[in-house]
Amino acid sequence: MPTPLTHDDPHTFGSYRPIVRLGSGGMGTVYLARSAGGRTVAVKTMLAGIASDPSARTRFRLEADAARVIGGRHGALVVDADTQAETPWIATEYVLGPPLDEAVGVVGSLPEATVRALGAALCGALGQLHSTDVVHRDLKPSNILVTAYGPKVIDFGIARAIGDDRLTRVGAAVGTPAFMSPEQASGEEHTSAGDVFALAGVLVYAATGRGPFGHGQTADLLYRVRYGEPDLSDVPAALVPLLGRCLDKNPFRRPTTSELAAQLHDGSGEFADHLSDPLLAEIGRRATEVWLITPQRLDAPITQHAESPTAPTATMPRRRLLLAGSGLALGAAAVGAGAWAWSRRSGSEPHLPVTSPSNSVLPRKKLDSLWQIQVADSPYGTVPAVEPLAVGNLVTLVAGAGLGGIDARTGDVLWASDQMEIHWQIATDGERLVRMVAAEGSENNAGKPGGFPLILASVNLVSGKAAEPFAQFTDFNGVMDYNQVLCTADGVVYAAAGQGKYDTYFLTSQSWSLFAVDISTGKRLWTKPLPTRPDKSDRLYFLTARVVGSNLVALQETNDGKVRVVVRDIRTGAVRWEKPFDGVAPDRVQRPLATDSDTLYLGSGRLRALRLSDGTQVWDSRTERPGRTYGPPTVIGGVVYAVEKGLGLVAFASGSGRAQWEEKGGGGTKADTSAAPVIGTDCAYSKRSSALWAIDLASRTPTASYKTTGDRFIAHEKAKVTIALGGKFLAAFPLK
Template sequence: MEPLQRGDPERVGPYRLLGRLGAGGMGVVYLGRSRAGRAVAVKVVRRSFAGDARYAERFRREVAAARRVTGTFTAPVLDADPDAVPPWLVIAYLPGLSLREAVLAFGPLPAASVRPLAAGVAEALAAIHRAGVVHRDLKPGNVMLTAGGPRVIDFGVARPEDAVTITRTGAHIGTPGFMAPEQLRGDRAGPAADVFAMGATLAYAATGTEPFGAGAPRSRDLRAMTARADLDAITEPWLREVVGACLRAEPADRPSAVEVLEMVGEDIPSLFAAGWFPAPIADEIERRAADTSAVTEVPVEQLHAATAPPDATRPGGRRAFLLGAGAVAGALAVGGAGLRAWPSGGPRTPGFPGPSPAPEPSERWTRRVADALPKIKAADGVVLASGAIDDGGERSTVGAIDSRTGSILWDRYGGLSGLLHGGVAYLSLGGALGAVRARTGQDLWHYETPSGESPALEMAIVGSVLCYGSDPVAGLDLADRRRGWKSEIVGEVVLLAADGLLIALSTEAMIGMDPRTGRSRWTRPIDDGNDPVGADGLVFSWDRFGTLHAVRTDSGALAWKREHLTGFSMQAGGGRVYAEGRDGEVLALETRTGRPVWSRTVARLQDDPAAQATACCLSGATLYVACANENLYALDVADGRVQWSYRAGATARIAPVSADGLVFVGMEDGRVRALAPPP
């Protein structure tokens, strides 16, 4: 629990607020106390939604529907005032931990625990559906494990239509990896969609991994829509049958919640005792229940003092802080808002870095180069930054910065992108290509591309040929600046130079091309490949399902592939390829075989589609990882240990760049920042 912040109310209706449990897109959730001393969760809607008449009406309608749900294994709505400004509702407070918290901390549940869990969740869904309500966002974070059995929370309460935005056309309510195909298509989501989500939730409980993998929301969606669930780790026949039936692509083919109860069977332990939990989870539930009782019995004035920031100079200050902070740690997640921290001494996810090691990097300089996030490259004392500037009419710009001082060396308005090679900056200038001395900005040459061609954003230098464009791709001889060839490739193209070849990734295939003639040497089908890197005679690329392909540059043969990763960013070198395995997890694989070497979880990003990914940069013995939790991590490539971390701010998961002993990060507000790693 966190203390109340400035501007938070001390009372909502008849409920006294004791502290913050969390905040989500719809509102803030507080721990409250009724006049009779009962602990409750008070959810207050953000004022930005409260002023929307259509939203207010929907909130009123769906609160009424949620009040009709009276199932044993749900969290009932106790009170609400949809006409208040802002609106609020009160839900029974459930001391315990979410299923996701339990799995992250203690590992997958044994089969003997999954069966009663399945019965409790199915019974809760049956009650919700009988009341005419569809949950629409069932997931491990919305299943609470309590002393009174599993409880399904956050059902049917109004939330804005764009509460969860997926990286595809349209917006849907739900969480990637747990949404049914009909939800992803934008069709009506009925009770069968909840059953689909229940199947994915049970698979997660039994294996510790989501059946449609992790990472980029688009990849999860495509796996779900094409029924590419990975159930190999489920060994219990009854559970595999239940999960498989729930995850059928067509809603009509799935069982109802009542039918799932029948499939689970009647030979299950009582859900109203903690005996069916593994011992560590039962102990944690008991501890949290005791802490909840303690905090609600403490006078409010003392509780505020206990949760205030500790005074390091006052004897006992840290102890007082820990007692207050640990009182309600991690107890409830409502409406997407939940406490993520364990109390001091509690369990941690293996590999989670915890507090930042000292010392931290020092900031050398910060330079604003654009109005939005810039893309950066660096070499030979120059940082090349490209971005957009709104000076009455938005324009693009490419500029060079002195890496040591941060001073602007030169810029070119109208530039779209560029690359550094041999002390020269090669620029894409809309309908032209240009070469500029990287340090001085001296123009070396200018080439107008023929009609129908455009350098666009893609360029690669292979030998003495500058390859550029996207549908078509062309080659320009750097010796005489004459175009040597043009090749029509369908769809948007990504270019990479690797082992003397031009690697072109289209929406359909990876193509190895002769850079002098443009002729294809080989073709490897890959569905919407992206983010290629080359090393050790191989080219690595994601497909749209998040499968990592390792392709031999000499023949185009597939060396190996690894499924169910994120499909976002990677780096390769020194016999390893570094990619994101799950949300916030960096995975090191052998380049030749794809076998794992180590993994390191740098952040917990679950259930947040807007913040799922890391972007990395390999520099010598260090892998720099920009994470969506706004931190930059420096990992030792030998074993993934965190050497240092830095609060970089919103970098939108753009990979950092390292050169000249410094690390450069692009900021969301258009700035470039230079960091000097600690010695």
Template sequence: MLTPLSHDDPAGLAGFRLLARLGHGGMGTVYLARSASGRTVALKTMHPSIASDPAARTRFRLETDAARIIGGHHGAVVVDADPLAPAPWLATEYVLGPPLDDAVDLCGPLPEESVRALGAALAGALAQLHASGIVHRDLKPSNVMVTAYGPKIIDFGIARASGDDRLTRTGSAAGTPAFMSPEQAVGQEHTAAGDVFALAGVLLHAATGHGPFGTGQPADLLYRVRYSDPDLTGLPQALAPILGPCLAKDPAGRPTTHDLVARLHGGQGHFADHLPDALLAEIARRASAVWQYRPERLPAPAGHPVAETVPVTAAPDLSRRRLFNITGSSLLATTAIGAAVWASTRERDPDTPKSTDSGNAPAALWRRNVVTAAPAELGRPLVVGDKLIVTTEAGVSAVEASSGRNLWSGNAVLSSWDVATDGERLFAVDYSLYPREGLHIAQIDLEDGSLMDPAVSAKAYNGKLVGNQLLGIDGDVAWLLTARVRKEDTDESSGVGPERGWLIASFSLSTGRRRTELILDEAVPGEYPWVTGVRANGSNLVLFFRTESGGVDVLVVDTRTGTGVWRAPLGLNADDAARNPIAVDDKHLYTASDAVRARRMADGGEAWRYQGKNVTAYGPPTVRDEVVYAVEAVGARALVAISADTGALLWREKNPVASGHELKVAPTVGDKYVYKHCAAGLRAIDLRTHETAWLHPESLDRFSALITAGLLIGVGEGPMVALPLEPAGPASS
């Protein structure tokens, strides 16, 4: 429910423009907000009065971590967050669909097939969360959003690590009484089995319109939860033996989430196929209403010292281009995927604030507005000759680096992890319609984006699998993540299950023959791409693998033999790691989390670690010329330069200024400056004086930079901006 902004709500926060309130409580306020690039988000903020409470801050950080773990398939994508800010905030995608309780109020009890599909999806979401050691503890209908692509679990405000009772006083009950487990009702540990109990209550509500223990005062509900049998009135007969055991008072008697997935639904069809028409219509209505909403601000109370504020600028008319920006998986965007995605060459989008260059900052040579794909599908832009290759909602597109001119877009390749380059040529996996057609790798014609004749055709490998990834091109060699065709594969087989025997294979592009094959025996996580980063360095191929817990493992492969050299967990978030290039040289692999670490390339052992005084976190590192650069999360978040050989501190940025985002994107290093990316724009730190030489205040979400053709090109989820590389000018602070 959208409500007007209060008279004392800010106009913007953390680079987002506030449009309306979505909710308000003791912890803080949730806003409907929009980024400069047009991305609509739910922005959750912590109330200033409790921001100084360490326990509240810890809860907020855990909520952010849990939301990242569950990911965009089962939850709301975390667009950005800063739990360390003076006033912590969390921005997630604005989910296009109603909460489950609203859906039941609108449509009445859902049909059995809807409840089964809903339950299987929610059980799968909880399984992913529990595999990471996290329990939700407050699953209820209002925390389940129903979209056309499946339900999403939100609000991890009291989620915590399983077995961790530090944030819960002994004997206290945290959660919602009507859907609370018996053990939670008496203040005991709420394990994964407690989430199963709550899930059964949610599904009972979906199927009948009432909860398992009725309504009333919290004390009455808690008594019923502990001692009364659940009310299964109205529950379809076939669901009673499935949900009944989930509501057992003894946690040991409840089935697991994996059991529920198997018993509730076979997985046939799309989720939307199982929803009633009235609910689908409500989802579509909300998808358009978010852009038709006209923001308002309530006046100050009578006698308030602050003058009444004027209405917020009216929302722009709904357009096809803006519908693309609602979310990366917008229901409405699917009907317009073939539309043009590039805006005018030098005109600003109305939602993009004007740039006012600061100090000696260079003026932009060109600027393009582009509707990019969702963050999970965006990938890192590629430099191929004098062209930039980026992923939009229409597929892979090419931009002329010197002018920003769009060359082509919307070719047959849709995902960034399907393409790779050697710097001069661009290749892609050309998917097959049937498994036994084999796997094909084809070069992309850089003139028009069309696929050329396959350079590799391998009949033994399943070219239909959605999990296939073209990992990289190293000279004449193409590296892939793929799997062989199995006897039991049918024409419809395209799944990504671990039983497929996934492997890393390499092929010669000149002969088309397979060179090496390394079979992987790890379980395949539900989120893709599985491999989130690749870097070839000499005889080593370094791969970052997403794990089931949402973390990252590194695998080093010998490029000559295709054998694994070593593998180790890195303690990184997979989505964060995917945004940045792998930092590696001949001696070490460099990573950063609570400290900056160097692992020996020979055996994976830790060569050194660097951690400054009172520093608890570091942003992703970059290495160049035997120096490692990273941003530390303390105070104003200074850039530090560390010896790649010894781990000794070489220098720290002078007079740093914090503006957010510094811990999201790795620095970019040139010959004269090291470029630090933040919410305020692009900051150039002089390598000689260690001071800010200039700040280009371009409002770009997740600003990152590429150096090519004498240009520094900033790429985000909004405008793409080209600056002259390292312009002359004295350093200034």
């Protein structure tokens, strides 16, 4: 997702002017740029400090050479470059199509016909590269752009000539662990056969939505690539034998790119003929979207933040240290406190008004964020989703190297941890922050028989440090990655934890339980068993949970990937009732639940109201509004608010489900149904494209628009702000 330029980004690259950032990392930045004549390009740069290393500069020059070799048919055409500049840069055509990983994320796993056509085309790209004795060495879904005319391979940052080891440290594994070849994972010579291995991994991902060796910590992935068997269980049956040959540990038994292409596809038809309608629509959307992007540049920081105190004294488990040292998985470049990356944006920058589909121009006023800081990704990825938490006067968030505390009114970073906290092991009741803490000594032996105790502690909101633990349990293995804090309320913490041998996946030999702990005494109030997870499962038991009265209300993912509503008695843990939440993907409902004192409201499809006491359906939106689709709801003051696809914000009476009013003005036709609306006293806030719109609750019309990269939004009642997270930025907007 594009993000604004920083105040110190270059103003030109040759004849090209940067408009926004497309991505940034520890090596450099990629920009969207345009020439005076309107030509749009992608400009990749290398940080000046890194460019001072002769070998790094040589790599960058070779990257430009490799991109020229593969050319515009199979790659992004190089249109200009200056690899001798103080900040070296390469300008290529801007490819009109999504990266393969994003395409799969939007439309789902690709059909066999698409996978075959994609694979054959990629064989052609790699074959052309290999014909010049160059190997890619980092083929992965994010380095493949899907266009209507065929895939294009990009990012040749570690490509090199076969047999040339001058730019590779002996014994070092260079590349992306999930898509490495075994020989590459061992630091050995990576030949064209290694690219074939990586290509097979890419095709498994395209067909199933996951890599052949799963995901997890770097060391675990490298081990599975070298010694484990690939998981081809969901690959179309006709492709299994062929991809299995490509994933052979012995490079000499793998087919060549020409052999593979011949067995994948006969070359008939145009590439677009083999693409699904949703994928073609996504390509078309991307092609249109690039022309709607306007230049954005942040102001210079107002103040510099000194380094914060370090967070909890408890040590990191071994698997977290491996990740911290790998340098392969962290997000944005780090400056300031810990490994967080900050930049400040005030509300003073001029902002262009947004025009709604009805051509009514919103009032010209300051429409920028109240504050904005740049944040890195969570060290444990984004599945499940990372959510900002409102606690006291703070917003807390796991990013970069760990948990951080931000003043919700000002955006000042008050403290930042470097303890690699896991974001699903932290919860708040709005006033207290509770987390699981790693036991001392667990960094050296996460697989110790019997494990280490499970430790729970509160977080000091002034320093960010973990307080003295209030509970320790030796019958749970505290180093299990999938241990989870569901929620906390009324002085009780609700959590799930496992017993048995540690592994990067769930194991059928493990046993798992849900339990409640009294914070004041540290005593366990009750424990209830959870169903056994199958081997190699990596999905958490609980998607979201909250306490309502005497009920623990949760959405729980089953072993077959479906969602169930489960309501328990908070006093005993006994299940009061449960029923399926049909028609939703688990990842779409990892959001706070919408409830009032006696009813649960479910969206992400049709809207439903279920009585908390017994699960009886109170009303269903299909009764009065059949065929309509809604996002997740928000309920407040006896009114249920939700975004209706193609219409915008709609308000329903909570008791009857009857629509009370609809948004006016036509501005909601492109409203985002993935996020619940945030409701203030006078306005509701809803995402539309790259802006957060304010809808006046009295007139039911949009009154303001705020440019944002966010895709997750929460209300911070104390600070009177709407918090937005997404696109590597945390920002605050008005809550009126």
